[in-house]
Amino acid sequence: MTTAPIRTDLYPTRGAAEETTPRQDPVVWSAPGTPGPIAADDLSAFDRDGFLAVDQLVGPEEVAELRAEMDRITGDPRIKADERSIVEPRSQEIRSVFEIHRISEVFGRLASDPRLVERARQILGSDVYIHQSRINLKPGFGASGFYWHSDFETWHAEDGLPRMRAVSVSVALTENYPTNGSLMIMPGSHKTFLGCAGATPKDNYKRSLQMQDAGTPSNEALTSLASDYGIRQFTGSAGSATWFDCNCMHGSGDNITPYARSNVFLVFNSVENAAEEPFAAPVPRPDFIGARDFTPIR
Amino acid sequence: MTTAPIRTDLYPTRGAAEETTPRQDPVVWSAPGTPGPIAADDLSAFDRDGFLAVDQLVGPEEVAELRAEMDRITGDPRIKADERSIVEPRSQEIRSVFEIHRISEVFGRLASDPRLVERARQILGSDVYIHQSRINLKPGFGASGFYWHSDFETWHAEDGLPRMRAVSVSVALTENYPTNGSLMIMPGSHKTFLGCAGATPKDNYKRSLQMQDAGTPSNEALTSLASDYGIRQFTGSAGSATWFDCNCMHGSGDNITPYARSNVFLVFNSVENAAEEPFAAPVPRPDFIGARDFTPIR
Numbered sequence: 001m002t003t004a005p006i007r008t009d010l011y012p013t014r015g016a017a018e019e020t021t022p023r024q025d026p027v028v029w030s031a032p033g034t035p036g037p038i039a040a041d042d043l044s045a046f047d048r049d050g051f052l053a054v055d056q057l058v059g060p061e062e063v064a065e066l067r068a069e070m071d072r073i074t075g076d077p078r079i080k081a082d083e084r085s086i087v088e089p090r091s092q093e094i095r096s097v098f099e100i101h102r103i104s105e106v107f108g109r110l111a112s113d114p115r116l117v118e119r120a121r122q123i124l125g126s127d128v129y130i131h132q133s134r135i136n137l138k139p140g141f142g143a144s145g146f147y148w149h150s151d152f153e154t155w156h157a158e159d160g161l162p163r164m165r166a167v168s169v170s171v172a173l174t175e176n177y178p179t180n181g182s183l184m185i186m187p188g189s190h191k192t193f194l195g196c197a198g199a200t201p202k203d204n205y206k207r208s209l210q211m212q213d214a215g216t217p218s219n220e221a222l223t224s225l226a227s228d229y230g231i232r233q234f235t236g237s238a239g240s241a242t243w244f245d246c247n248c249m250h251g252s253g254d255n256i257t258p259y260a261r262s263n264v265f266l267v268f269n270s271v272e273n274a275a276e277e278p279f280a281a282p283v284p285r286p287d288f289i290g291a292r293d294f295t296p297i298r
Numbered sequence: 299m300t301t302a303p304i305r306t307d308l309y310p311t312r313g314a315a316e317e318t319t320p321r322q323d324p325v326v327w328s329a330p331g332t333p334g335p336i337a338a339d340d341l342s343a344f345d346r347d348g349f350l351a352v353d354q355l356v357g358p359e360e361v362a363e364l365r366a367e368m369d370r371i372t373g374d375p376r377i378k379a380d381e382r383s384i385v386e387p388r389s390q391e392i393r394s395v396f397e398i399h400r401i402s403e404v405f406g407r408l409a410s411d412p413r414l415v416e417r418a419r420q421i422l423g424s425d426v427y428i429h430q431s432r433i434n435l436k437p438g439f440g441a442s443g444f445y446w447h448s449d450f451e452t453w454h455a456e457d458g459l460p461r462m463r464a465v466s467v468s469v470a471l472t473e474n475y476p477t478n479g480s481l482m483i484m485p486g487s488h489k490t491f492l493g494c495a496g497a498t499p500k501d502n503y504k505r506s507l508q509m510q511d512a513g514t515p516s517n518e519a520l521t522s523l524a525s526d527y528g529i530r531q532f533t534g535s536a537g538s539a540t541w542f543d544c545n546c547m548h549g550s551g552d553n554i555t556p557y558a559r560s561n562v563f564l565v566f567n568s569v570e571n572a573a574e575e576p577f578a579a580p581v582p583r584p585d586f587i588g589a590r591d592f593t594p595i596r
Binding site: 140142145148177226227233254255256257 | 440445475476554557
């Protein structure tokens with residue numbers, strides 16, 4: 001039997017009661033003036049707001065290729081049967097496919113594209129690897145949304161990311177309207193960590209990918225956060241991208257329109273912030289949800 | 299035993315297959331130039347689009363009174379236990395209270411307010427009565443929306459309204475944001491009747507007030523309608539009103555924000571269009587959902 005040294009937990013969560021902790025980490029980790037594709041003003045805005053919208057990060061032809069690949073993947077019965085596919089409770093259609101950068105060469109290329117990786121490096125101030133990747137489909141006619149959450153809360157509790165040193169990018173593969181369940185972020189919410197109440201059940205991820213339970217903020221906390229920060233909704237054409245800090249409080253409504261809202265979602269984590277044992281869960285989630293291979297993207 | 303004469307059904311629905319019928323009725327029933335509170339241009343726009351937004355139809359002090367009354371009503375356990383209250387499946391909170399103009403003196407006054415009644419008379423070209431009234435609460439934190447539907451489809455099939463000669467007004471009691479499940483209408487969709495496939499089950503209303511089933515358009519029909527007409531979302535401050543024709547294709551998404559989206563909804567029907575036997579249901583719905591008292595509002 002070995003005895004592990006006692007770890008410091010900067011961000012306690014899943015305890016008896018909800019509790020807030022001020023952010024203990026920078027938002028932008030690179031030294032001021034470090035060269036990179038993000039302009040200084042945009043980097044400051046990212047620091048303040050926790051997000052950065054980039055119009056047409058990916059051009060129309062590339063979007064067409066990515067969409068064709070998405071259609072191919074979601075039409076493949078072997079992929080639907082794969083544990084990495086999450087199926088919509090109502091329609092039994094594919095809602096998400098995880099580890100898409102490994103499943104698909106096309107999405108794999110996107111995950112190592114310098115337009116994305118250089119921005120992630122600039123924000124995180126180090127080499128990066130993919131902690132999680134997926135395509136999300138919100139096919140319309142009643143597809144559910146995602147309730148409010150901080151990704152970091154889950155990645156810390158269930159995947160063991162120790163620090164807030166990860167950044168996500170969502171690249172729109174279809175037009176995002178105000179009406180088709182587009183992303184909502186509370187700007188500035190990333191500066192406070194909301195530790196959620198309630199222990200993590202075993203295999204929580206199997207339920208939580210369909211509907212949240214553990215890791216869900218209370219109505220009182222959401223009311224207070226929305227009152228402090230407001231809610232910003234992200235709309236835009238296919239190919240536009242939204243970068244957002246790992247601790248942004250965000251969510252999305254359902255989509256009853258006929259306009260699918262699909263995106264590819266990539267999470268870059270600093271190689272200096274590799275996943276450890278979970279901070280508040282009995283076992284880590286599977287590798288396809290929270291990577292254990294920390295090889296930097298070159 | 300009496301033998302009823304065979305009725306003409308201008309708008310067949312709930313048959314074996316979905317079918318469309320061009321609208322057989324005017325949208326605006328009053329003769330051109332008939333005096334009334336709606337300006338000629340607005341009336342033409344209503345004819346064309348099927349809706350008319352009126353900013354601040356009700357002033358801030360009246361909104362405050364209506365909201366206080368709504369809070370009183372939804373906090374009353376007797377009203378929650380009343381069959382006229384519809385409870386949210388997820389939270390078990392009140393979602394709608396029907397026949398609100400009879401339950402509440404305050405809402406009763408609104409239902410006979412000349413600002414509303416005169417507009418309804420002008421559109422329908424006759425005296426009017428209340429076919430249905432309710433308050434709708436969408437309290438946030440995950441309240442469900444209403445899937446796409448034409449009200450007239452149900453009122454014809456299940457309540458027996460023979461003609462398209464009814465108009466609804468939704469008065470906002472809280473701010474309507476793009477993010478809190480506000481009303482969506484397909485402008486111009488009121489000019490075509492979409493008869494839905496499938497027979498009406500007995501007591502369909504008990505289920506359909508929580509989630510639609512019979513009377514639900516197909517994905518193909520919705521795609522075609524949205525492609526022809528687009529989708530318009532209605533936002534605005536408390537006190538603003540949206541008038542819309544009984545046959546508009548409309549719906550709303552869910553509401554995960556902390557901002558409740560509440561409204562009072564009144565349906566004026568022409569006294570010359572009184573409810574008959576249902577056109578496509580075994581029995582009429584209860585009076586509190588589809589009135590059988592056709593006394594004109596004076």
